[in-house]
Amino acid sequence: MSDNPSAEPAHTSFTFSYRQSLLLVFCCTLFGGVAQYLFKLGTTQAFQAFQAGGVNWIALCTDYPLWAGLSCYGISTLLMVLALRDGELSLLYPVISLTYVWVMFLSVLLLHEPLTFWKVGGVTLICGGVALLGMNGKKAAQ
């Protein structure tokens, strides 16, 4: 792309090291997990606001968990975009699977959902699958 290999990438005035990218993705999964928990808390009120033939704007606007969840989701997406800009997809993708782990923790601890063999097994397989798909990105990029 650039004539000078040591020059900074043209797309940005600053870059993240691999460690910084890893930290960004880690924070992205934390925000992503908390967002899911907040969505679950806020969703009932959100849909109650749409009942009885109209929109109850007060109920919708005061659905704080929903808005907090959407904010966390936005922050999480932003962190991921920043991390993926400079970091290698194959190394960062397995970390993204951590979101599943955080959601499982939060569901069991705060929502008192049962932890079962089927859930742990299913989520483990899905994490493995997501990591495998991410590794593909590395091969394609090289």
Place this chain on the structure above:
Amino acid sequence: MKTPMSSVLLVLLASFIGSFGAVFLKWGAGSVSRNLKTILLNWRLAMGVALYLFSTVFYLMALRQGELSLLFPMVSLGYVWTLLWSKLFFGEPFSRRKIAGLALIFAGLILLNHGRG
């Protein structure tokens, strides 16, 4: 709280709609340049974002009833759709690794649904 089949179906529908959001973003991203107009006046990008928002509504509807620890991982079906569309619409090749990844995700989804009781 038992997770009803209706919630599972809503999550699967949300993942399906969301995967088309990615298709439109990819389609629209091709004509993006440094000029802000190429982003803001890009109907394909706008369509992609709209589809993502639309899929979120279905996901939130699904979350009303059922367990988060079961429904959230099921969103990963979106990866399966996305790979399918990448092949169909953009001619991106399947590789053994991709197929293995999809198989693992699929197996995980079957386990999760089996554990729904």
